[in-house]
Amino acid sequence: DVKVTQSSRYLVKRTGEKVFLECVQDMDHENMFWYRQDPGLGLRLIYFSYDVKMKEKGDIPEGYSVSREKKERFSLILESASTNQTSMYLCASKTQTNEQFFGPGTRLTVL
Amino acid sequence: QKEVEQDPGPLSVPEGAIVSLNCTYSNSAFQYFMWYRQYSRKGPELLMYTYSSGNKEDGRFTAQVDKSSKYISLFIRDSQPSDSATYLCAMRSSGGATNKLIFGTGTLLAVQP
Numbered sequence: 598d599v600k601v602t603q604s605s606r607y608l609v610k611r612t613g614e615k616v617f618l619e620c621v622q623d624m625d626h627e628n629m630f631w632y633r634q635d636p637g638l639g640l641r642l643i644y645f646s647y648d649v650k651m652k653e654k655g656d657i658p659e660g661y662s663v664s665r666e667k668k669e670r671f672s673l674i675l676e677s678a679s680t681n682q683t684s685m686y687l688c689a690s691k692t693q694t695n696e697q698f699f700g701p702g703t704r705l706t707v708l
Numbered sequence: 709q710k711e712v713e714q715d716p717g718p719l720s721v722p723e724g725a726i727v728s729l730n731c732t733y734s735n736s737a738f739q740y741f742m743w744y745r746q747y748s749r750k751g752p753e754l755l756m757y758t759y760s761s762g763n764k765e766d767g768r769f770t771a772q773v774d775k776s777s778k779y780i781s782l783f784i785r786d787s788q789p790s791d792s793a794t795y796l797c798a799m800r801s802s803g804g805a806t807n808k809l810i811f812g813t814g815t816l817l818a819v820q821p
Contacts, residue, residue, distance in 0.1 A: 601751075630809075639813035640752075640796070655808070687751055695740045695800065697809055699751040 600624070601700035603688050609706045616675040618703050620688030628691040629671040631655075631663065633684040634702075640687065646671055678707045711735050714797055714812030723821050727784040731797035731812045734778065738799040738810075741773050743782045746794045746814065755795075756782060787819045 604619035622629065630645040632655075642655030644663040652663050660682060664672040671690075675682055688700040714731045721727055729743075739760055744752035756771040758764045758780075764771045770783040780799070784791055797812040 637813070640811045642808055645808075685749075691809075696754060696757050697742070697798070698754055699744075702749070702751040704749065 601688055601690055601698050603686075603700040603703050605703050606701060607704050607706075609708065610675075610678050611708055612679060614678050614707075616678050616705065616707075618673040618675075618686055618688075618705070620671045620673070620700055621669050622671075622690040622698075623669065624690065624692070625668065626690040626692060627668070629665065630689040630691070630697070631661075631671065631673045632687045632689065633657070634687055635684050643673065678705075680707050683707045709734060711810050712797065712799060712812045715815055716813055718816040718818055720818045720820060721787055723787060723789060723819055725787050725819070727787050727791070727817060727819075729782040729784075729795050729797075729815050729817070731780050731799075732778055733780070733799060733810075735799075735801065735810075736775070736778065737801035739802045740800050741771070741780050742798040742809070743769075743771055744796040744798060745791075746796060748793075752796055789819050789821045792817060792819050 601622045628647050631643045632640045634640050641657050646652045646665040662674045683706050686703045689697050691697045712733045741758045743756040745755045746752040758771050761773045761775045768785045772781040794814040794816050796814045798809050800809045
């Protein structure tokens with residue numbers, strides 16, 4: 598079974614803090630993704646990566662950056678957290694047959 | 709107009725009912741179609757995966773794709789209270805690694821015991 602894990606289920610941070618969200622997959626997938634999910638807006642793609650050290654902006658990259666130093670790990674960074682970044686953050690990885698698997702999510706609250 | 713449209717519901721049915729969930733789309737290049745189930749405060753779980761047109765069955769679940777009508781469906785037979793969740797459709801075209809998966813906004817289903 599594919600396993601995608603995220604470092605935290607719940608996180609509370611203060612405005613202006615630097616926040617790291619970590620994602621690890623154990624299936625040697627090349628493609629990994631970060632989404633945020635908000636009520637009424639659905640899933641929105643922040644960034645994705647199709648190889649180590651490669652990244653592409655998604656639909657809403659502003660205020661975020663990413664890091665992919667190893668194939669199994671994809672990190673999302675909020676350089677200076679703001680209250681409008683309070684959301685559910687979901688990491689996913691994709692097989693070569695285009696099946697995409699999600700992690701359990703991190704619910705981030707920025708106060 | 710959104711690329712993928714999905715009725716948000718909520719949809720409430722009695723236990724044992726047949727449930728029909730649907731999405732329409734506008735991009736004729738979509739080739740891969742997925743249904744995800746998402747329980748409250750959890751990540752989406754891949755339920756069904758279909759390539760191109762046709763039907764696929766897995767237990768109580770059947771996924772249908774009608775590319776001529778740009779319409780996909782998920783049927784749940786003998787629905788159970790444990791099926792209560794948000795169901796997301798998703799689709800993408802074939803091609804390079806940079807092709808994105810496009811999601812519907814999800815339909816909230818409640819199966820009443």
